[in-house]
Amino acid sequence: MNTKIPQTLHVDAFEMRTADIADVELSQLQALSISVGWPHRAPDWQHARDVGHGFVALDEIGRISASTMWFPHGDQFATFGMLITAPRLQANGAARWLMERVLADCSGRHIRLNSTREARRLYVSFGFRPQRTIFQCQGEAVAPPATAAIADGLTLRRLDRADIEAVIALDTPAFGAERRVHLIRLLESSICYGLYDGDRLLAYSMRRRFGRGHVIGPIVASCDADAIVVTRPHIVAHVGSFLRIDLRFETGDFANFVQQSGMSVYDTVKTMVTSEAASYGESDGGRPIVYGLASQSFG
Ligand SMILES: CC(C)(COP(=O)(O)OP(=O)(O)OC[C@H]1O[C@@H](n2cnc3c(N)ncnc32)[C@H](O)[C@@H]1OP(=O)(O)O)[C@@H](O)C(=O)NCCC(=O)NCCS
Known part of the structure; x- marks a missing residue:
C-alpha cells in the first residue's frame, strides 16, 4: 500500500475510512448507485466484484459514502469504473482520495475508463486523456428494420463455452488487451451469437440482464454489416422491452x-x-473493432 495516501479523510463533519469493496453489503452498494441515478441491481454489483477490485469510503457509523473499482485484464492493463460519491458528500475530495488509492494499486498498468461529465476534470488531473465519445443508447425495442440476408457460406449461431477461444482471439485486438476472465464470466451470464465463416469467427455479440432491462454488449465485428447480423437476434427477442447498447459510433449503418x-x-x-x-x-x-461495450466500467 502507498503510505503517502492518508488512511482517513475528514469530509464535512465525518472522518471517513476505506474498506475493501468485497466486504460490504450488496444492498448498500446498490443504494449508493441509486443515489446518483445509476440503474445497477445487486447482481450487477456482484458481477463487478466477481471480476474486479475496489474500495469504498465508510463514515464513522459504517455507511458507504463513496466507491471505486478497477478491473484487471492481464497484468499490464486495467479498466476503471464505479466511481461514485453520495450526493450529500460530493465536492469534499472523496473521489480524489479513492482514485489515489486505486491508482496506487494498479501502478504500472495502462488504464482506460469511460468518464461522465462530472468526473472528467478529476481524471484529467490524474493525467487521463480524452478519446472517443461513447453513446449510451436505450429504450423500448421495436422490430428491427429489414437487412440483407446473411452471405452464402456464413453461419450465424448461438455460442457456448466451446467457442471461448475463438471469441478471445477475435476480441483481443479489438479490446486492446486479452480479457479472458471477463469474457468467460460474461459468456456464463449472457446469450451469445457468433457469425462464422467455416471455423473462423467473424463477429460476436452478448446480451445479459442489467439495470432496467437487458444490455447488448460486448459487440465485436469487422464491419457494420456483421455487427448488425450478430445484434439483430437479441433485438428480435426483446421487442417491447427495455434494451441498452453503449455504442462507440454515432453514425454509420450500425448506429442507424x-x-x-x-x-x-x-x-x-x-x-x-x-x-x-x-x-x-x-x-x-x-480488423475487428468494439462496436458495443460490455459496460461503461468494464469497457
Ligand atoms: C464524479 C464524482 C464521483 C466526483 O466525486 P466527488 O467526491 O464529489 O469528487 P471530489 O470532491 O474528489 O472532486 C474531485 C474533482 O472533481 C471536481 N468535481 C467534482 N464534482 C464535479 C462536478 N459535478 N462537475 C465538475 N467537476 C466536479 C472537483 O472540483 C474536484 O476537482 P478539484 O480538486 O480540481 O477541485 C461525483 O460527482 C459522482 O458520484 N457523480 C455521479 C456518478 C459519476 O458520474 N461517477 C463518475 C463515473 S466515471
Whole structure:
C-alpha cells in the first residue's frame, strides 16, 4: 500500500475510512448507485466484484459514502469504473482520495475508463486523456428494420463455452488487451451469437440482464454489416422491452440500425486513457473493432 495516501479523510463533519469493496453489503452498494441515478441491481454489483477490485469510503457509523473499482485484464492493463460519491458528500475530495488509492494499486498498468461529465476534470488531473465519445443508447425495442440476408457460406449461431477461444482471439485486438476472465464470466451470464465463416469467427455479440432491462454488449465485428447480423437476434427477442447498447459510433449503418430498433441516445461518456497503449483497437479496413461495450466500467 502507498503510505503517502492518508488512511482517513475528514469530509464535512465525518472522518471517513476505506474498506475493501468485497466486504460490504450488496444492498448498500446498490443504494449508493441509486443515489446518483445509476440503474445497477445487486447482481450487477456482484458481477463487478466477481471480476474486479475496489474500495469504498465508510463514515464513522459504517455507511458507504463513496466507491471505486478497477478491473484487471492481464497484468499490464486495467479498466476503471464505479466511481461514485453520495450526493450529500460530493465536492469534499472523496473521489480524489479513492482514485489515489486505486491508482496506487494498479501502478504500472495502462488504464482506460469511460468518464461522465462530472468526473472528467478529476481524471484529467490524474493525467487521463480524452478519446472517443461513447453513446449510451436505450429504450423500448421495436422490430428491427429489414437487412440483407446473411452471405452464402456464413453461419450465424448461438455460442457456448466451446467457442471461448475463438471469441478471445477475435476480441483481443479489438479490446486492446486479452480479457479472458471477463469474457468467460460474461459468456456464463449472457446469450451469445457468433457469425462464422467455416471455423473462423467473424463477429460476436452478448446480451445479459442489467439495470432496467437487458444490455447488448460486448459487440465485436469487422464491419457494420456483421455487427448488425450478430445484434439483430437479441433485438428480435426483446421487442417491447427495455434494451441498452453503449455504442462507440454515432453514425454509420450500425448506429442507424440501433436507433431504428428503438434505442436512442440517452447520454454520453468519454473514453479516457493514461497512454496510447490503453486505446481500443481501431479499424484499418478489416480488423475487428468494439462496436458495443460490455459496460461503461468494464469497457
Ligand atoms: C464524479 C464524482 C464521483 C466526483 O466525486 P466527488 O467526491 O464529489 O469528487 P471530489 O470532491 O474528489 O472532486 C474531485 C474533482 O472533481 C471536481 N468535481 C467534482 N464534482 C464535479 C462536478 N459535478 N462537475 C465538475 N467537476 C466536479 C472537483 O472540483 C474536484 O476537482 P478539484 O480538486 O480540481 O477541485 C461525483 O460527482 C459522482 O458520484 N457523480 C455521479 C456518478 C459519476 O458520474 N461517477 C463518475 C463515473 S466515471
